[in-house]
Amino acid sequence: MHGFGDVRFFDRMAPLYDRVMPPANGEALAAGLDHATRSIDRLLDVGGGSGRAAAALTGPERTVVDVSLGMLGRARDERGLSGVAGDAGRLPFRDVSVDAITVVDAFHHLPDQEAAIREAGRVLAPGGALVVREFDPAHPLGRALVAAEHAIGMTSRFRTPSDLASAFDDAGLDPRIVDRGFGYTLAGVAGLSGGDDAAAVGADGDAARR
Template sequence: MHGDVGPFDRFAPLYDLVMPPARASKLRRGLALATREVDRVVDVGGGPGRAIRRLDLPERIVVDAAPGMLRRARSHGLVAIAGDAGRLPLATESADAVLIVDALHHMPAVDAVFAEAARVLRPGGVLVVREFDPATLRGRGLVAAEHLVGFDSAFFTPDELATRLASAGLDPTVLERGFGYTVVGVEESERAK
């Protein structure tokens, strides 16, 4: 279930040079929907920590399947754990927030990814997803370009992701629409002990 790991592993040394920094203000808006204090944040498919490095938080963890990306994350002083987004190597209710930034379209079995995010979130925690809308003109161009270079990407509209978050037991909010959009899911339930 590792998706496009190979190309990203090879691309790791150049990633920070060619990718623009993540927009911290957009991430903070999503994190603000948490109904608990946000201290421990997990950046799933976070590569070199491009998104999580933009946030000043007590505990920042990157989970990625590409060894090259994990080395880059560690070089930035982040805790970096090898793992699959559909089977996170984290304990149940061990995170206050999960980020998936510009990476979900590379992850197969999106519903399993959301179920895992819901499992590791503490009650009141949030899943913040930043993605690209394939229904926009730029989105259609991105879909074509990713497939042209050989990525096995699958893109979703904001409303499609909100529906999938609800199916995973998270309370969804479409925070922002457009080519780059934000969907947030809040973990509100107490799990049976």
């Protein structure tokens, strides 16, 4: 989901967002999800806003998770998608309860990216995949995007594919760089012990989660 500092911007942009943003790259997302080693029946689109990315996928049960209520309203009303208000750093879902998570064009807005990766590892079932579609700040167009977002006051933190892959690895998610360029795709696959380790760390308060 979008960082709390950027939420007001996205609430204001909600009515126009889908008009100015191109469709999500469904082929790149599908290629990332293909790295999962389990059947994908339940998918969370974290930071999914208006449901733009979830709408590009077919098959699994899709739930959009975001902190912007304005954007979630678009996902529900315009696209008929299930929406849950929640923070990427503390997902309101039980351990090992989903098969895949996507974060599309939104990871750079997350206020605590490491916490978001750990949370993804906690809720993913073994063999499930976290797929992030992001922009490379080392690419010429990426450098321009970084400057533009900072110029309008956003707190964006962009990461290169290699840097983000290292963070996935540190969290116990087996990283695979699916494609590179201005926009890149990174998949991380949960190991057999990842859910058990995360459950031990996050057991407190989990009874209140879905």
